[in-house]
Amino acid sequence: MDSTKRLFGVLFWVFTAALFAGAVVLAFAFTPDEATMGAVQKIFYVHLPVAINSFLACFVNFVASLVFLWQRRRTWDDLATAAAQVAVVLLTIVLATGMIWGRSAWGHWWTWSPRLTLSLVLWLLYVVYLVIRPSIPSAQRRAVVAAVYGAVAFLDVPLVYLSTRLMPQDVHPTEVVLAPSMRLTLGLWFLPVTLLTVGLIIVRRRALALQSQTRAVLAAAENDGPVPATIHPTGGVL
Amino acid sequence: MSAVNLVVLASAAPAGAAAGGSVDTLNFAILGYTVALGVMWGFALWSLWDLRRSRQRTGQIEEGKT
Numbered sequence: 130m131d132s133t134k135r136l137f138g139v140l141f142w143v144f145t146a147a148l149f150a151g152a153v154v155l156a157f158a159f160t161p162d163e164a165t166m167g168a169v170q171k172i173f174y175v176h177l178p179v180a181i182n183s184f185l186a187c188f189v190n191f192v193a194s195l196v197f198l199w200q201r202r203r204t205w206d207d208l209a210t211a212a213a214q215v216a217v218v219l220l221t222i223v224l225a226t227g228m229i230w231g232r233s234a235w236g237h238w239w240t241w242s243p244r245l246t247l248s249l250v251l252w253l254l255y256v257v258y259l260v261i262r263p264s265i266p267s268a269q270r271r272a273v274v275a276a277v278y279g280a281v282a283f284l285d286v287p288l289v290y291l292s293t294r295l296m297p298q299d300v301h302p303t304e305v306v307l308a309p310s311m312r313l314t315l316g317l318w319f320l321p322v323t324l325l326t327v328g329l330i331i332v333r334r335r336a337l338a339l340q341s342q343t344r345a346v347l348a349a350a351e352n353d354g355p356v357p358a359t360i361h362p363t364g365g366v367l
Numbered sequence: 368m369s370a371v372n373l374v375v376l377a378s379a380a381p382a383g384a385a386a387g388g389s390v391d392t393l394n395f396a397i398l399g400y401t402v403a404l405g406v407m408w409g410f411a412l413w414s415l416w417d418l419r420r421s422r423q424r425t426g427q428i429e430e431g432k433t
Contacts, residue, residue: 142411142415166392167393168396169393171396172395175403175404222403222406226403229395229402230395230399233391233392325411329411332415336417340424346428
């Protein structure tokens with residue numbers, strides 16, 4: 130069973146990597162340049178799926194935080210942390226690719242438009258989420274504080290999404306109408322990016338679960354307390 | 368503000384057309400993809416390595432090698 134799981138894991142990552150390779154070839158070799166912006170518009174095919182998946186990771190963090198506050202099981206805290214880590218990575222890519230695109234299309238790296246500012250705030254919110262966690266020694270207190278923070282931090286996601294509609298002076302358009310071949314490329318890019326996001330959240334959650342359980346066993350051994358029968362992640366109650 | 372200003376029409380350039388300073392914009396596109404794929408897959412490889420290390424640590428503790 131364990132070897133089957135491992136094989137499935139390897140196949141998953143190889144398949145995802147192959148999809149990424151195919152998507153890059155599709156974007157550069159088979160999708161035409163945009164008439165006004167030229168080749169730099171191709172950044173859109175990776176920028177938008179990564180942005181949407183960063184919202185997905187924030188949503189997973191939000192749901193896991195709420196369920197943790199309800200059930201107080203460690204597995205939900207691990208899932209929330211994993212989702213926050215993935216969200217920070219994806220939001221970093223969104224900001225970086227947006228800046229590169231902006232430098233070419235608008236002539237400057239950054240502008241304090243509502244969507245860009247709110248996106249930066251969102252990135253900072255989840256960076257702070259990850260930074261404050263290690264500063265709280267008690268595992269129970271850390272999980273509760275992080276869950277409340279995560280639930281509140283998610284409120285910025287709808288603001289980022291709706292910012293172009295609520296504040297139409299934004300440099301971002303409310304709607305993008307693509308040529309059919311561009312629409313196909315954009316749609317296909319969602320598949321590998323979503324697979325990678327889900328895979329990353331699962332892998333990070335497993336690693337965090339193993340690490341927190343290991344820490345609990347070592348702490349119990351140091352204090353001569355009862356050592357859990359197994360150190361496999363069981364989602365113990367905090 | 369009219370609705371037209373809120374919509375971006377992305378249309379394909381004619382084949383062979385040098386749209387928007389083609390070499391320069393292509394360099395920015397390549398830079399964008401390099402950063403995006405590099406960060407994504409760098410994090411993925413680190414995550415897989417971290418999971419493997421955590422499993423090994425778990426195995427060691429289970430065997431009483433701490």
